[in-house]
Amino acid sequence: MIWNEKIECASRDEMAAIQSIRLERTVRRIYHNIPSYRAKMQEIGIMPGDIKSVEDISKLPFTNKSDLRDNYPFGMFTVPMSEIVRLHASSGTTGKPTVVGYTRNDLQMWSEVVTRALCMAGVHKNDIVQVAYGYGLFTGGLGLHYGTENLGATVIPISGGNTKKQIQLMQDFGTSVIACTPSYALYLAEVMKEMGIAPGSLKLRIGIFGAEPWTENMRREIEAKLKIKAIDIYGLSEVVGPGVSCECSHQTGMHISEDHFLPEIINPETLEPVKNGETGELVFSTITKEGIPILRYRTRDLTRLIYDKCDCGRTLVRMEKCKGRSDDMLIIRGVNVFPSQIESVLLEISETEPHYLLMVERDGSLDVLKLMVEVQEQFFSDEIRELEALRKKITNAIQSTLGVSAEVRLVEPKTIERTAGKAKRVIDNRKY
Numbered sequence: 315m316i317w318n319e320k321i322e323c324a325s326r327d328e329m330a331a332i333q334s335i336r337l338e339r340t341v342r343r344i345y346h347n348i349p350s351y352r353a354k355m356q357e358i359g360i361m362p363g364d365i366k367s368v369e370d371i372s373k374l375p376f377t378n379k380s381d382l383r384d385n386y387p388f389g390m391f392t393v394p395m396s397e398i399v400r401l402h403a404s405s406g407t408t409g410k411p412t413v414v415g416y417t418r419n420d421l422q423m424w425s426e427v428v429t430r431a432l433c434m435a436g437v438h439k440n441d442i443v444q445v446a447y448g449y450g451l452f453t454g455g456l457g458l459h460y461g462t463e464n465l466g467a468t469v470i471p472i473s474g475g476n477t478k479k480q481i482q483l484m485q486d487f488g489t490s491v492i493a494c495t496p497s498y499a500l501y502l503a504e505v506m507k508e509m510g511i512a513p514g515s516l517k518l519r520i521g522i523f524g525a526e527p528w529t530e531n532m533r534r535e536i537e538a539k540l541k542i543k544a545i546d547i548y549g550l551s552e553v554v555g556p557g558v559s560c561e562c563s564h565q566t567g568m569h570i571s572e573d574h575f576l577p578e579i580i581n582p583e584t585l586e587p588v589k590n591g592e593t594g595e596l597v598f599s600t601i602t603k604e605g606i607p608i609l610r611y612r613t614r615d616l617t618r619l620i621y622d623k624c625d626c627g628r629t630l631v632r633m634e635k636c637k638g639r640s641d642d643m644l645i646i647r648g649v650n651v652f653p654s655q656i657e658s659v660l661l662e663i664s665e666t667e668p669h670y671l672l673m674v675e676r677d678g679s680l681d682v683l684k685l686m687v688e689v690q691e692q693f694f695s696d697e698i699r700e701l702e703a704l705r706k707k708i709t710n711a712i713q714s715t716l717g718v719s720a721e722v723r724l725v726e727p728k729t730i731e732r733t734a735g736k737a738k739r740v741i742d743n744r745k746y
């Protein structure tokens with residue numbers, strides 16, 4: 315079923331007309347309400363009147379995650395707080411998170427795009443959808459939740475973790491759709507096997523997987539192990555959360571709800587738009603948001619756009635599966651982690667040196683973050699008890715700042731290799 319046929323199957327000209335009107339309005343809104351973006355526009359001599367259609371978008375300055383951090387917490391909101399009905403947050407490049415605020419209309423729009431996404435995936439009103447993304451500041455849980463209710467399907471708001479219970483409820487409630495990260499889906503399959511439950515005996519038929527990169531190989535593995543159709547869903551908090559784009563049952567790229575989120579692909583080095591169909595960094599402008607509209611937001615995600623009509627009948631532009639990121643952000647069990655965050659935690663602990671190495675591995679289907687850190691000469695002791703206390707202190711500091719657990723290993727000073735050039739801080743051994 316196509317949820318909003320008029321929009322999802324609009325011609326290119328119709329779509330461009332809608333986008334142009336909405337973009338023009340958003341540019342004016344931002345210019346008059348966000349001093350930092352207005353200053354950027356003035357610096358390059360651009361006025362709101364210079365943006366008349368989508369074609370003019372490349373005249374506008376970019377927005378980066380650092381702009382949100384510099385305006386922490388609410389400096390990029392364009393409505394008074396009395397209009398904001400929900401806050402969410404995701405990791406920033408330092409300790410401070412990126413905060414996003416939604417008006418009532420924003421929440422309605424978000425539900426609409428998630429409902430479209432679910433319909434693309436083949437979910438219908440009679441489905442029972444188990445939402446195993448985290449509920450809370452992360453956008454995954456509540457995003458999928460309201461989209462499911464808006465569709466009229468049944469939602470099981472179980473949130474993440476508690477794996478045996480997840481499987482038990484799948485059996486008891488007859489869950490037909492599971493929404494979680496792809497790595498958690500593989501873990502569910504492992505635990506099911508341990509519990510002696512054959513996936514074929516469940517009613518599961520569709521998985522809505524996203525929040526982290528995953529490959530076609532991983533898709534095949536999940537589909538075979540869980541006996542379901544595995545659908546890719548994409549989104550980011552700064553734009554709205556999950557539902558910015560989603561695959562249809564043809565699984566040939568994710569349809570972007572481009573009447574709300576205007577995509578571009580740029581070369582991350584020159585910052586110029588790439589030629590049609592080429593791979594580069596994905597950039598989004600939100601053109602209907604009220605709480606925190608954003609222009610030319612650099613997602614750092616690498617992909618390409620496909621403008622051909624899809625066999626499903628939708629004309630919404632598609633983005634290919636993400637091929638990675640142009641920055642050093644890691645996604646560990648769905649949580650965004652920047653090496654710089656680890657560094658700032660270590661800098662606050664006086665016994666350690668700011669020399670560290672992060673290793674990411676897959677244990678079965680779960681991501682494991684390992685941190686090797688040097689202890690300062692005067693604190694390096696033969697007393698196991700003292701070192702163990704320090705190790706615990708670092709582990710707790712990382713858990714509470716980043717929201718992700720790490721296996722910490724303390725090493726003697728000068729153990730970690732020094733390089734003359736860029737330090738290699740991360741070794742990612744995961745095979746997607």
Ligand code: DLL
Pocket residue numbers: 404447453454523524525526527528546547548549550551552555556557613615636639645650
């Ligand atoms: O991860 C929103 C989301 C929740 C998407 C649930 C899908 C499902 P953030 O925590 O702000 O938001 O992280 C956004 O995650 O820039 C990508 O790097 C990555 N990401 C999200 N979906 C995908 C995907 C949510 N399908 C960042 N494939 C984004 C690859 C993804 N990467």
